[in-house]
Amino acid sequence: MSDLGEFALIARYFERSQHPLPTQVVLGIGDDCALLQPTPGMQWAISSDMLVSGRHFFADVNPRTLGHKALAVNLSDLAACGARPVGFTLALSLPDADPAWLQGFSQGLFALADAHHCPLVGGDTTRGPLNICITVFGETPPGQALLRSGARAGDDIWVSGTLGDAALALHCLWGRDQLPAEALALARQRLEQPTPRVALGQALRGIATAAADVSDGLLGDLGHILERSRVGAELEALDAINLLAARAHITGASGTFDPHSQADSTALRYVLSGGDDYELVFTAALESRLQVESAATGCGTRVTRIGRIVRDPGVTVKAPDGSALHGPWASFDHFAT
Template structure:
């Protein structure tokens, strides 16, 4: 199967909103009047971002999900995406499953595949996603204010728990591993919640490299500090609520929830007066939201334990080159 046969068979679709799509040298995107274009790129590399035995359908889902999560963090609505794909060889079965997972999520968010590139090489997936947001309403990292609450959507830490088990760093009961692995391999981009938080949240980002490491980006951009309460963050590990995991050590929970990464949940800030609005947005979007701390004037990030004791900073965020 040749390169152009592969594209036509698995990835070429009629364009709906854009006059040029797959098959032309460029895609033409035109945001609606009064809207700004939001653009983000993410790369997934085998052995670094996913294991060689991952189900290609789930990999297709995740490849787009991690990009949609970036749009969600800005409160943007998805429009379109491009796909650059390096493949060791043209495996039709693999491409069929990968494209099905990828395009099913794209259809769910009305996000069109409008171009890209394919080449032979080690498995590498790079997606650039385009969205639109009302001009001046994008949620940025730089808007956190002293006194704001810090919130997290959904659950945190299950992806790290699953990865550690798959790498044989610890054992998990089979039902727990299956539940946690779903969070690792098929994250849910919080697109609807991101849009619902426009005008409510003062800052936001998606949690991809660990909560504490990612939260530091908000603190640096906003020129503020923060305190986090582990009594709240320990409730975010969904697997800890499984009957077979009730005795899980708090140190493992903290490692997963505070520095796990690969969660693709939203971490955001909002004024205390907006608590009811945040909770209402979560209900409308069928997404749990948990208040985990506060923005403070004192620079730095402080983590406090169940008894109010300050915990040592031993949870660095993920860094590809560290």
């Protein structure tokens, strides 16, 4: 049990007076409110996410990786909007003020914050079950924010990075699946230290027609785009399954796809409905392919075309022979799980 008080806790682990604030932050930590001033001609982009112990992370998770993930999931929302980070607030409920835990958590949090020039500008702490709530602030030029509502029939569907490895790692930690130790370590890193695609989101402004971040599973988050845009989608199973970096370890496959294989079916399920990837799924006109690839190359980020937007609502997953696949694919829902 630590005798560290609330204000001493904040001062020791979360105040960083030696770090200069961006011009948009007029006043940071120290008063009842932070004061933010948007860059002239820009709009605010604001998002909140909550991480709850036992629901979003294991109680014994490394606090440094938890600090990283807590901010990463919020920065991923800014990325999906094409916004540049400005600052964030942190509301933190702790069962105890453990100095070692706080040191690790704040180090992971600020390492990612510094990488994206996104300072902590305020928040709150209290005693209670471990619960982390971050609100992040970004800015984007008017009319250039990436939304979910702009996809059009004929658009390509793209995904950044890889998908499914985070969910695979989680199932391995639960004892429901297995990976070799080295592969599990890499997959677990995808689960605990996702990479928010902030630079890619900004690079896609004016190119992507719609975007969302993949937090609850590809089908679910792509579904938000389809619903808001009033369109449907066709996905290529072979392109999708190759997004699973650890695929070879559970299927032994070498680029082919067998719709009758249990292993391939499992791998495809991780990709389509796994969640916790924090990659971007986005759409762009067919004639914008070179622009998409150039934007991704400039950001050092892999992107993959996995399908196309169609007029009729719904999603069809197609096997290499053109037939439709059906599977137990359901994205994560906090109140249905």
